[in-house]
Amino acid sequence: MEKSKHSLSLVVLAGGLGSRFGGNKQIAEVAxxxxxxxxxxxxxxxxxGVTQVVLVINQNVRAEVENTILPRLPQGLEVLLVEQHIDSVPQRFVDLASNRVKPWGTGHALLCAKEHIKNPAIVITADDYYGASSFKILSDHFKSEQSWAMVGYPIEATLSTQGGVNRGICQVDSGYLQGVExxxxxxQSDTGLTGVNPLGEQKQIALEALSSMSFWGITPTFLERLEHGFVEFLEMDDSDVKREYYLPDQIQWSIINNKQKVRxxxxxxxxxxxxxxxxxxxxxxKLYELRHG
Structure with missing residues (x-):
């Protein structure tokens, strides 16, 4: 593999349609x-310490990103725009893609950036604010080790007063990820936190549980896994064009099958x-207070 001129990249997944939000929330300005x-x-x-940014976008927002957002970004960054297209699939699955309306999901979005990731990378979603210290945590992590990593957020601090939320709840052992459900x-109610688990059961959730808010640290080997996994997904789900190919599912596959360490x-x-x-x-x-407080 060719040597990268970057030691740490950032991949921003901004290709989703934001159906619950209504419109392209990734490019909504913060008042x-x-x-x-x-x-x-x-x-x-x-x-x-990030020197390369890969923005995975849908083509509908490309002009606005180029004209409005790119000129405002810090100097000294290499910024690449990658479009996530529904028909970006292996040739034998083109017919399947023609029946698809929504993007394929976060796993596919990151896979679209594969050719540009030659070094450790932090992967985030565009519409979440993670805090400056989280980037420093993963930057420091990759200075000392090459295992994958994630920053988790206490579940209680990620809830919404506007309605129920979907969250990946982390199972952690000795500082390493065992899985995300x-x-x-x-x-939240008087009886605590409850949610519907993957089996469709209403279950209590511990207040101290860590939630995965899609803040990952990966190396290029993960992109290889995403490529193989996407073919498996398409083969398995060829009769269902609505299911999504999720990035955390492939991290979990790697933990189980490849004994991958994720700090x-x-x-x-x-x-x-x-x-x-x-x-x-x-x-x-809240963000205004944080940046100007």
């Missing part, structure tokens, strides 16, 4: 800051995200 959430993350990543419609770090700052459009103003106020 008072004059920029998007992903620009705050890119600035934090740059401060932590996707719980749906997590809500888990606990976030030192709050996570802020926008699931519902009604949350944007509240999140904007």
């Amino acid at each position: 008072g800051l004059g920029c998007t959430i992903m620009e705050l993350s890119i600035a934090d990543a740059h401060s932590a 996707e719980y749906l419609n997590i809500t 888990v770090y606990t976030a030192q700052e709050s996570w802020y995200g926008v699931t519902y459009k009604s949350e944007l103003q509240d999140v904007a106020g």
